[in-house]
Amino acid sequence: MGIPSELRHYWAQKTLANQNLNHNGYDINNRRSLLIASPAEEQKILQARLCTQEGVRAGVKAAVITCVATAVPTLTAVRVIPWAKANLNYTAQALIISAASIAAYFITVDKTILECARRNAHYNKRD
Numbered sequence: 001m002g003i004p005s006e007l008r009h010y011w012a013q014k015t016l017a018n019q020n021l022n023h024n025g026y027d028i029n030n031r032r033s034l035l036i037a038s039p040a041e042e043q044k045i046l047q048a049r050l051c052t053q054e055g056v057r058a059g060v061k062a063a064v065i066t067c068v069a070t071a072v073p074t075l076t077a078v079r080v081i082p083w084a085k086a087n088l089n090y091t092a093q094a095l096i097i098s099a100a101s102i103a104a105y106f107i108t109v110d111k112t113i114l115e116c117a118r119r120n121a122h123y124n125k126r127d
Contacts, residue, residue, distance in 0.1 A: 051116035059109035066104035070097050 037045070074096050077084040088096075 047116075047120045051113050051120065054116055055109040055112035058112040059105040062108035063101045063105040067097060067101040070100040 074088075074093055078088050078093060079085065
């Protein structure tokens with residue numbers, strides 16, 4: 001069977017066009033493009049990416065710390081407390097630990113990105 005020649009040509013052109021995009025998604029070889037970012041917009045895009053990366057880093061750190069902080073008491077309780085030993089199977093233990101870690105990750109990422117956005121905000125002040 002194979003791919004019809006028109007589709008193959010179209011796919012090859014799309015693949016080649018995607019390789020010519022710079023880090024902002026603009027075509028670097030197309031001089032007639034209507035979407036040209038100003039230096040201020042480029043700076044805003046860069047700051048947004050840096051804020052996102054900073055938030056993810058802080059979120060992962062918080063998730064790891066929370067994972068350890070919830071795993072130790074949960075696993076200790078399952079061995080020591082009779083109610084926990086009878087009612088918390090492996091799935092429940094994993095759910096307790098992962099729910100706390102996921103919550104810590106998203107809360108920390110949100111707070112970090114908002115703080116970074118406030119730090120980078122430039123308000124037009126009238127003199």
